[in-house]
Amino acid sequence: MWLFSSGPLDPSASARDIPPVPAARRAGQRLGAEGHVTFAGRLEADARGRITRAILEEGRGGDFHDFDRIAAWATGIAAGLAAEAERR
Template identity: 45%
Template sequence: MRRQRVLVAYGSKHGATAGIAEEIGRTLQEDGFEAAVHPASDVRDVEAFDAVILGGSLYAGHWNRDAMRCAHRNAEALTHRPVWLFSSGPVDSSADRHEIPPVPAVAEEMARLHAKEHRTFGGSITAETPGLVARTLVKHDQGGDFRNTRAIQRWAHQVGEELRAGEEA
């Protein structure tokens, strides 16, 4: 039996969202899926994939431009396969304490693409993150790495279970 192919595409400005996408891809591989992880800006065609997970970083309430463009560029094909969306953004532990709904533009994409689910994960701003805003937040002890590997893996396992259930249906 052919392994299901899952694309994990991401829009990441400084690498934190890329790290989440890589963890999702690694977890799906461990669960027996063929997972490919690519920057959303490189994704021109999703036809070769059975399912797609698309994620983007959040800045000031806006989803990463590359993730949004990927969704628009591939909209027709995405509506014909299972799609999940994720965001990376809060630089605190709020994503671990409660479910954070998608920002309005992502909610619109979910509806347009008939996405199965959206999940928000904590983001990361550390001393290595470039930019004035990042330096200022770190300087005032408001930075940190709030990506929760276990939560990311749990969600990826859940996506895999849904894909398997759909395959058996």
């Protein structure tokens, strides 16, 4: 099992590794996760809530997903699983 988080509302997650928040780290340890990665997030204009409205009013909304990075992460996991299956 691998875990991922949706994180910052800017491209910084593609520029550096962002560790999991404490609750995600504990869940990963408890579940025996193989790894964790944080990807940039998305905040759309129709999001609700006081904090999200404030973020949107500051102009920090939008979609910051790095789909190439997400695909590379998933491809790496698939390749590792295939290699493990070949060894068996």
